[in-house]
Amino acid sequence: MSTESHTIDTLLEESRTYPPSDEFTSQANVKDATIYAHAAKDPIAFWEEQARHLSWSQPWSQALDESEAPFFKWFLGGKLNACYNCLDRHVEAGLGSRTAVICEYEPGDHRTYTYDDALAEVCRIANALKALGVQKGDRVCVYMPMTAELCFTMLACARIGAAHSVVFGGFSPDSIAERVNDAGAKVIVTADGGWRRGKVVELKRMVDEALALGCPTIERVLVLERLGNSAKYNGGTWVEGRDVSWTQLVNAQSEDCPCEPMDSEDLLFILYTSGSTGKPKGIMHTTGGYLTGVNATSRWVFDLKPTDIYWCTADCGWVTGHSYIVYGPMSNAATLLVYEGSPDFPDKDRFWRIIEKHRATILYTAPTAIRTFMKWGTHYPEQCDLSSLRLLGSVGEPINPEAWVWYHKFIGGRNCPIVDTWWQTETGNIMISPLPGLTTAKPGSATRPMPGISAAIMSEEGETLAEVSGHVEKPESSIGGILAVNKPWPGMLRGIWGDPERYINTYWSRFKGKYFPGDGVKLDEDGFLFLLGRVDDIMLVAGHNISTMEVESALVDHPAVAEAAVIGKTHEIKGQGICAFVTIKSEFEVTDTLIGDLKHHVGTKIGPIARPDDIILTAELPKTRSGKIMRRLLRDIAEGRELGDTTTLGDPSVVAALRDKYENTEG
Ligand code: 6R9
Numbered sequence: 001m002s003t004e005s006h007t008i009d010t011l012l013e014e015s016r017t018y019p020p021s022d023e024f025t026s027q028a029n030v031k032d033a034t035i036y037a038h039a040a041k042d043p044i045a046f047w048e049e050q051a052r053h054l055s056w057s058q059p060w061s062q063a064l065d066e067s068e069a070p071f072f073k074w075f076l077g078g079k080l081n082a083c084y085n086c087l088d089r090h091v092e093a094g095l096g097s098r099t100a101v102i103c104e105y106e107p108g109d110h111r112t113y114t115y116d117d118a119l120a121e122v123c124r125i126a127n128a129l130k131a132l133g134v135q136k137g138d139r140v141c142v143y144m145p146m147t148a149e150l151c152f153t154m155l156a157c158a159r160i161g162a163a164h165s166v167v168f169g170g171f172s173p174d175s176i177a178e179r180v181n182d183a184g185a186k187v188i189v190t191a192d193g194g195w196r197r198g199k200v201v202e203l204k205r206m207v208d209e210a211l212a213l214g215c216p217t218i219e220r221v222l223v224l225e226r227l228g229n230s231a232k233y234n235g236g237t238w239v240e241g242r243d244v245s246w247t248q249l250v251n252a253q254s255e256d257c258p259c260e261p262m263d264s265e266d267l268l269f270i271l272y273t274s275g276s277t278g279k280p281k282g283i284m285h286t287t288g289g290y291l292t293g294v295n296a297t298s299r300w301v302f303d304l305k306p307t308d309i310y311w312c313t314a315d316c317g318w319v320t321g322h323s324y325i326v327y328g329p330m331s332n333a334a335t336l337l338v339y340e341g342s343p344d345f346p347d348k349d350r351f352w353r354i355i356e357k358h359r360a361t362i363l364y365t366a367p368t369a370i371r372t373f374m375k376w377g378t379h380y381p382e383q384c385d386l387s388s389l390r391l392l393g394s395v396g397e398p399i400n401p402e403a404w405v406w407y408h409k410f411i412g413g414r415n416c417p418i419v420d421t422w423w424q425t426e427t428g429n430i431m432i433s434p435l436p437g438l439t440t441a442k443p444g445s446a447t448r449p450m451p452g453i454s455a456a457i458m459s460e461e462g463e464t465l466a467e468v469s470g471h472v473e474k475p476e477s478s479i480g481g482i483l484a485v486n487k488p489w490p491g492m493l494r495g496i497w498g499d500p501e502r503y504i505n506t507y508w509s510r511f512k513g514k515y516f517p518g519d520g521v522k523l524d525e526d527g528f529l530f531l532l533g534r535v536d537d538i539m540l541v542a543g544h545n546i547s548t549m550e551v552e553s554a555l556v557d558h559p560a561v562a563e564a565a566v567i568g569k570t571h572e573i574k575g576q577g578i579c580a581f582v583t584i585k586s587e588f589e590v591t592d593t594l595i596g597d598l599k600h601h602v603g604t605k606i607g608p609i610a611r612p613d614d615i616i617l618t619a620e621l622p623k624t625r626s627g628k629i630m631r632r633l634l635r636d637i638a639e640g641r642e643l644g645d646t647t648t649l650g651d652p653s654v655v656a657a658l659r660d661k662y663e664n665t666e667g
Contacts, residue, residue: 004274020417022380028437030300030546036470039451046452047490050296055089056080057261070508071495072488072646073265074289081259082268082291083159084331087119099335101458102358103148105175106195106341120312121530132220134189136161143167143176143203143655145194146315146340149224151326152187154590169194169201169316170625173209173646179272182282183497184217189225197342200350208237220244224328249383264288270497271319273425274648281426282497289326291327292493293429297450298328301419301433302362303391311337312364318626319425320395324364348376352384362394368627370403375562375585378410386411393419393437397628398533400553404443422446422531424517428491432529445528448472453489457521459483462511472527483521483534486515520547537631539568539576546610548631555580562587565621565629569638577613579638583620592615620654637662
């Protein structure tokens with residue numbers, strides 16, 4: 001049975017379209033639609049052209065080596081340094097006085113660094129790491145608040161040829177220890193603390209606890225005094241000989257530190273991503289191909305210009321912070337805005353105040369944040385001057401059409417293109433997205449693959465249902481299935497640290513010769529691609545494939561609903577029944593008829609088959625620390641099972657409260 005014939009056409013009947021304005025197109029970095037055909041004609045030569053936007057100290061002799069597939073290698077024989085490409089070459093080109101980073105701290109102060117300043121600081125950090133014994137090929141764990149120093153530490157590692165492994169500052173001591181030990185890191189760079197929602201996050205204390213669990217490879221801990229006082233902040237234990245003060249060591253270093261020439265295929269970083277089960281995977285990215293991918297896609301998708309103030313709200317603990325805060329934008333000499341804290345401190349208008357204060361022109365954020373802003377209400381953005389914005393982006397999850405339209409209207413003032421960017425930690429760079437000067441957008445659709453990327457829609461059985469590339473043709477009718485990427489691309493992962501088998505099994509075994517990302521996809525009648533979330537998030541209700549995202553979108557379309565998470569639950573007759581967890585907007589009063597109204601609403605939007613069996617109203621949904629809804633835990637709750645791994649949960653209390661609520665609602 002193919003996925004296609006049984007997928008219900010629903011929200012994905014979205015008919016509103018948003019072509020780019022002439023004004024935007026006339027100034028866009030990419031305004032010639034022939035880029036797609038040009039790339040498709042010879043993708044390898046096309047990626048070589050992109051690689052030439054970087055500075056190489058030695059040119060490559062072979063663009064792509066497929067001899068050990070799926071262990072592909074790009075730009076063989078080439079040498080370059082990622083930090084040189086992000087800093088030195090801009091300074092050498094006379095751009096040293098351009099602002100590199102504006103760092104807004106949660107308490108409300110900010111600090112600005114020019115490219116000259118950034119280069120000097122990165123050299124000092126790099127020399128400090130060398131003084132601590134870090135050498136080319138070593139791994140450095142970075143566990144810091146989201147401030148400029150975190151970006152600079154990543155670049156300092158790249159400068160001396162050490163691979164960084166950034167661990168998000170919200171992770172527990174167990175998670176730090178697991179990642180440090182898996183990577184065999186020699187040094188941890190951390191801070192005495194950082195600010196989050198008005199409270200101090202005690203990073204150094206977490207590191208102390210992690211080390212107490214046993215991290216035999218760690219030799220030294222470098223501690224940034226972010227809180228301005230002693231690194232011994234708040235009861236952390238200061239181990240003489242192991243712990244080193246940033247103020248004392250980094251500030252005393254020279255501003256002169258040569259860049260290590262790296263092979264194109266030398267490791268740039270490891271970034272851990274949680275698999276659906278089992279231990280986190282250390283995704284490996286190397287230097288030349290990764291930098292080529294993020295450099296080109298930043299230029300195309302974000303349309304970066306010297307006058308832009310670009311703000312990506314991600315944390316460097318996630319791949320978005322690696323690719324679209326540090327390496328993509330900085331290799332394009334962009335001016336970045338970096339924000340340390342939470343969106344509701346001191347009040348729920350903080351993001352809009354920041355945009356107003358620094359005149360940000362580009363905002364790249366996640367659907368979970370957008371839905372939260374919808375829930376808080378429009379009066380927060382309406383009180384701020386957001387007229388500086390010219391482009392909006394979305395990443396991390398499918399964006400519901402209603403959230404897309406809200407973002408367009410209330411944040412973009414109806415005149416900013418929105419780029420809905422689909423990609424993964426593993427893909428390194430954006431794979432599917434509109435090009436803002438060329439592509440007509442449709443709410444909820446990431447539209448089409450990037451130039452140079454060719455994808456396919458596959459059936460469960462591994463048959464190719466459709467080929468999709470930048471010039472998607474309109475199909476005769478919509479086609480649903482599983483996404484695959486046909487050919488290697490420069491920014492792709494090079495493997496899983498220490499586990500080559502798992503790399504092959506996870507990504508290259510499902511469809512012969514193709515990369516398997518694990519996401520469901522649908523191509524609508526107009527040739528727009530809709531990414532439907534993980535394949536495990538597709539329900540089979542009475543023989544019909546229904547994506548959880550379709551039902552969620554129908555729920556969020558109801559005026560009272562802020563956010564919804566839908567799961568399939570064992571059902572005696574239908575195989576799976578639909579269970580929805582819903583949060584209500586703050587200005588709406590919950591009436592006795594609301595649940596019935598919501599079921600009816602989904603029934604009319606999608607069809608009776610998609611009508612939820614259960615709807616549970618809740619104040620919060622369980623999310624990972626990066627904001628993705630953990631449907632797996634909701635399934636455990638609904639099935640009355642023991643909860644699986646909860647270590648990546650942002651706020652564990654949410655699940656306990658939900659379980660109580662669920663059991664009471666059912667009874
Ligand atoms: C960049 C990032 C990857 C997974 C991916 C997919 C989901 C990301 C999306 C999207 C629909 C988008 N995802 N962007 N789904 N539309 N625009 O998020 O990386 O943390 O590795 O997650 O996120 O399911 O497979 P990562």
